[in-house]
Amino acid sequence: MSVPEPATRAVQARSRLLRAAVEAFAAKGFPATTTRDIATGAQMSPAAVYVHFRSKEEVLYELSDAGHRAFLELIDDADDPAQPPTARLRAVIGALAAHHARDHVWSRVVNYELDSLSTEHREAIGVMRREVARRVSAIVDAGIAGGTFDVDDPQATTTLLLSMGVDVARWYRESGAMTPQQIGDFHADMAARIVGARADESPL
Known part of the structure; x- marks a missing residue:
């Protein structure tokens, strides 16, 4: 060697x-x-x-930066703009929930230790968090515009969809009854229900 x-x-x-x-x-x-x-x-x-x-805080920042970049890459991989809004939402929310289960230890640190970052680092991470929200919000808006989703408050709905996925990292354990993929599938189903997706929508 x-x-x-x-x-x-x-x-x-x-x-x-x-x-x-x-x-x-x-x-x-x-x-x-x-x-x-x-x-x-x-x-x-x-x-x-x-x-x-340089510091313990810089360690946390590097972890947070890498974690949020991973979230954005995950959305890029899961989202196919050529698909109908329901399929896009299910794919993205399912992928995020499965990720938060699969990498629950890292995701728990990345999502729940933000207040320990410096002001500068917290703002840098905030830019990525807002971009994650923007991408999910764009799918919700597309479904509303196309008459596929029945949503009264798009912003609150987007926050709910993202929050329920993030929270997986807090409670998930490998000894639980569901696998990360099963959790992802469950969250995909719940996302479709939350936005009131039409059951008759079919992929392109």
Whole structure:
């Protein structure tokens, strides 16, 4: 086995620290987690965090940034604008819910530790969160415009659809009765009911 190049070793070390931070933040919460906890979880020296990150808050920001970029990529992969609004909504909401179950530890940190970010970092993450909401809202609006959805308050409906998926990360456990895919399917069904989707809509 060849010895990793310095840059590769640095990337590997950062990845180990980030994985350890996810577990520590999820278990203890950001305020109660110390940099020593993170380093210990990564099986590294107590000073290791500061070799790769300026602060504990920067660790949280990197996790939050990566997590929200993953949400946007997931929507891109799931959404097919050529499909009818109901199919698009089911695909997107189902994919997001399944993701929050599958990666529930990371998603719990990403969604529930936002107040621990600095003002600058919280605003950067806020831009992505608003973009996630905008993309789902666009599907809801398309369904309303086409007469497919029966929605009184599009903004509140979008918030509800996203919130029920995010909350999966809080309560999901591998020992539960439903798999991530089953949770995704259930949320897809619920999303269609929430918007009052017409049952006779068929894919293009």
